[in-house]
Amino acid sequence: MTDTLSSREDTHELLRFATAGSVDDGKSTLIGRLLFDSKALFEDQWDAVEAVSAGRGDEYTDLALLTDGLRSEREQGITIDVAYRYFSTPERKFIIADTPGHIQYTRNMVTGASTADLALILVDARKGLVEQSRRHAFLCSLLRVPHMVLCVNKMDLVDYDEAVFKRIENEFSAFATKLDVPDLTVIPISALKGDNVVNRSENMPWFQGTSLLHHLERVHIASDRNLVDVRFPVQHVIRPHSGDHHDYRGYAGQVASGVMKPGDEVMVLPSGFTSRIASIETADGPLEEAFPPLSVTVRLEDELDVSRGDMLCRPGNQARVSQDIEAMVCWMDEARPLRLRGKYAVKHTTADVRAVVKDVQYQLDVNTLHRDESATELKLNEIGRVTLRTTKPLLCDDYRRNRATGGFIIIDEADNRTVGAGIIV
Amino acid sequence: MSDYRISHLAALEAEAIFIFREVAATCQRPVLLFSGGKDSIVMLHLAQKAFAPAPIPFPVMHVDTGQNFAEVIDYRDRRVAATGVQLIVASVQDAIDRGLVTEPPDGTRNRIQTPVLLEAAEKYQFDALFGGARRDEEKARAKERVFSFRDDFGQWDPKNQRPELWNLYNGRVHPGEQIRVFPLSNWTELDVWRYIGSEDIPLPEVYFAAEREVVDRGGMLYAVNEFIVPREGEEVFTEKIRYRTVGDANLTAGVRSNATTIDEIVAEVAATRITERGATRGDDKTSEAAMEDRKREGYF
Numbered sequence: 001m002t003d004t005l006s007s008r009e010d011t012h013e014l015l016r017f018a019t020a021g022s023v024d025d026g027k028s029t030l031i032g033r034l035l036f037d038s039k040a041l042f043e044d045q046w047d048a049v050e051a052v053s054a055g056r057g058d059e060y061t062d063l064a065l066l067t068d069g070l071r072s073e074r075e076q077g078i079t080i081d082v083a084y085r086y087f088s089t090p091e092r093k094f095i096i097a098d099t100p101g102h103i104q105y106t107r108n109m110v111t112g113a114s115t116a117d118l119a120l121i122l123v124d125a126r127k128g129l130v131e132q133s134r135r136h137a138f139l140c141s142l143l144r145v146p147h148m149v150l151c152v153n154k155m156d157l158v159d160y161d162e163a164v165f166k167r168i169e170n171e172f173s174a175f176a177t178k179l180d181v182p183d184l185t186v187i188p189i190s191a192l193k194g195d196n197v198v199n200r201s202e203n204m205p206w207f208q209g210t211s212l213l214h215h216l217e218r219v220h221i222a223s224d225r226n227l228v229d230v231r232f233p234v235q236h237v238i239r240p241h242s243g244d245h246h247d248y249r250g251y252a253g254q255v256a257s258g259v260m261k262p263g264d265e266v267m268v269l270p271s272g273f274t275s276r277i278a279s280i281e282t283a284d285g286p287l288e289e290a291f292p293p294l295s296v297t298v299r300l301e302d303e304l305d306v307s308r309g310d311m312l313c314r315p316g317n318q319a320r321v322s323q324d325i326e327a328m329v330c331w332m333d334e335a336r337p338l339r340l341r342g343k344y345a346v347k348h349t350t351a352d353v354r355a356v357v358k359d360v361q362y363q364l365d366v367n368t369l370h371r372d373e374s375a376t377e378l379k380l381n382e383i384g385r386v387t388l389r390t391t392k393p394l395l396c397d398d399y400r401r402n403r404a405t406g407g408f409i410i411i412d413e414a415d416n417r418t419v420g421a422g423i424i425v
Numbered sequence: 426m427s428d429y430r431i432s433h434l435a436a437l438e439a440e441a442i443f444i445f446r447e448v449a450a451t452c453q454r455p456v457l458l459f460s461g462g463k464d465s466i467v468m469l470h471l472a473q474k475a476f477a478p479a480p481i482p483f484p485v486m487h488v489d490t491g492q493n494f495a496e497v498i499d500y501r502d503r504r505v506a507a508t509g510v511q512l513i514v515a516s517v518q519d520a521i522d523r524g525l526v527t528e529p530p531d532g533t534r535n536r537i538q539t540p541v542l543l544e545a546a547e548k549y550q551f552d553a554l555f556g557g558a559r560r561d562e563e564k565a566r567a568k569e570r571v572f573s574f575r576d577d578f579g580q581w582d583p584k585n586q587r588p589e590l591w592n593l594y595n596g597r598v599h600p601g602e603q604i605r606v607f608p609l610s611n612w613t614e615l616d617v618w619r620y621i622g623s624e625d626i627p628l629p630e631v632y633f634a635a636e637r638e639v640v641d642r643g644g645m646l647y648a649v650n651e652f653i654v655p656r657e658g659e660e661v662f663t664e665k666i667r668y669r670t671v672g673d674a675n676l677t678a679g680v681r682s683n684a685t686t687i688d689e690i691v692a693e694v695a696a697t698r699i700t701e702r703g704a705t706r707g708d709d710k711t712s713e714a715a716m717e718d719r720k721r722e723g724y725f
Binding site: 012013014081082083084085086088092093095107108110111114115222225227235236238239240241242244245248252253254259282283284291293294295308332345347348350352403404407408409411416417418421 | 478567
């Protein structure tokens with residue numbers, strides 16, 4: 001690797017996590033505590049929140065005011081949109097996608113979960129699992145978030161009772177086995193009092209696990225990436241047209257999955273031509289290997305016609321090339337539902353195509369997982385299985401195997417809004 | 426690198442480069458907002474890396490309030506010359522002279538930059554404008570998309586933002602509409618400083634601590650210059666200060682500091698307990714929703 005990367009050794013790994021839940025669950029309090037205890041909260045931010053809280057006559061400083069940044073959110077006392085928060089510890093840098101929990105914000109949760117390494121779900125120890133907790137768990141498993149943490153919050157209000165915790169843990173574990181949850185951790189906490197958030201709680205000696213922050217710092221995420229299937233969607237062709245680089249032609253992109261090395265034989269999709277990697281370049285010099293999420297420029301030994309939207313992979317391990325796409329779709333548009341025979345624009349990796357909805361197979365009730373096979377459309381926040389026919393083939397994989405080549409967005413061609421998210425099955 | 430791990434700075438760099446390339450490949454006429462401030466300096470550096478060995482395939486634009494630190498304008502011109510990129514200057518003074526905007530009584534030009542920016546975007550038909558804003562700066566920014574849609578009045582509607590999933594950015598616009606693009610969305614102030622250090626990026630002198638003649642206004646230290654003239658009864662004294670952000674010279678306060686190298690700045694930033702805007706920007710203190718309101722009008 002180049003000197004540039006090794007000279008950054010004082011920096012650390014990045015973990016993105018999504019939190020789901022409502023104000024009632026104490027989610028904002030928990031985030032506020034993580035920020036506060038990790039010193040990511042600044043004094044002027046704290047003073048501003050304290051002043052507003054006092055002005056409203058709140059009994060204690062409302063940490064939700066830290067995350068609810070929009071005027072309408074503060075007025076309504078709810079979180080409407082995904083808010084991103086940042087903090088770091090000596091171990092890691094964290095990006096929190098803080099999403100609202102109500103069913104009318106399913107699209108925001110899906111958005112936050114799409115890039116998350118880990119999902120943090122909160123339940124109130126007094127109430128146990130509610131419909132919302134199951135929905136959150138389902139959405140996170142649908143989006144293939146590799147790690148899930150269930151925080152049983154407000155343990156201080158149930159006298160730190162192990163039996164209460166065990167009951168919720170067992171119930172959730174039983175539910176999670178029906179879903180696709182590769183890694184589940186359950187932690188009893190009190191966000192308000194700080195139990196098991198940063199430090200292990202002395203109030204719950206019966207709990208053998210680690211604190212939440214300790215878990216976030218240590219959970220192993222390096223092998224969550226797909227390092228097996230080489231997929232390099234070509235983003236941009238670099239051709240300097242200058243004296244020194246007259247014949248230079250490089251394919252710029254971010255490695256979606258797999259490990260690429262100079263000398264490797266590659267196939268260009270959809271054309272099927274093969275060549276070898278001549279070099280993998282960056283502004284800091286050539287690389288011996290490239291892997292996700294590096295942005296690099298790949299040069300091939302042969303002059304082939306390769307353009308944006310094409311994909312490099314290995315001849316013996318190719319992406320699927322298909323115009324008939326089976327997908328779970330989460331609909332995100334208030335104005336109009338997804339309709340049978342509707343035509344849309346689709347963005348998938350670096351490719352832009354058009355698609356028509358050939359079939360709506362069923363709409364899924366995200367609370368009960370019941371399938372409604374009579375459905376012919378998907379409304380805002382509804383999820384269903386659909387069949388699409390695209391104008392050009394997608395170069396794709398099952399989302400289960402590859403998040404980068406298995407996801408797509410649906411765009412309304414009239415007003416250019418993003419109206420849906422698709423997961424190839 | 427046998428375990429295929431990279432540092433968070435390398436991951437942030439890869440993400441930003443991806444974003445630059447995505448815009449260049451999908452938008453018709455992008456432009457990079459470049460003020461000579463540290464965030465836009467990092468942006469220009471990343472843009473160079475994204476397209477190397479080819480030149481940056483879009484121009485840079487400075488919305489010039491005419492109230493800049495002289496060292497920053499010098500730096501801007503040197504950097505632009507070294508990069509070979511085209512510089513467009515949209516002048517606020519010129520817009521005042523033409524009657525497009527009116528100078529507020531207090532002489533602050535932050536808010537009247539917006540019509541000047543929008544006019545220039547229309548004149549040059551820019552459909553994608555890169556800005557160096559970060560989500561950690563301010564809570565309205567925490568909800569900003571990486572690709573932020575603005576209507577044909579340049580307005581931001583926080584309730585009507587495009588959902589942003591995976592790394593599939595939707596940059597489609599109709600003529601007259603724009604996308605504001607923020608490749609540094611996921612960076613923090615500390616990340617920016619660390620990156621400047623690790624990449625050895627030169628900065629204007631104002632970012633480093635030096636003895637400067639200052640006045641104290643409401644607890645903030647303003648260096649005496651062509652725009653900050655001591656008022657009657659105001660005491661002028663010498664302090665060792667540096668700037669954490671660089672906005673207009675009449676609005677930006679310095680912080681007491683001994684940091685004369687990037688490493689020393691990183692150490693100070695890591696220990697600080699006040700946000701950079703809270704510490705140094707008179708323009709952000711107006712109200713709780715000051716930033717949201719300005720963004721709705723088309724501000725960056």
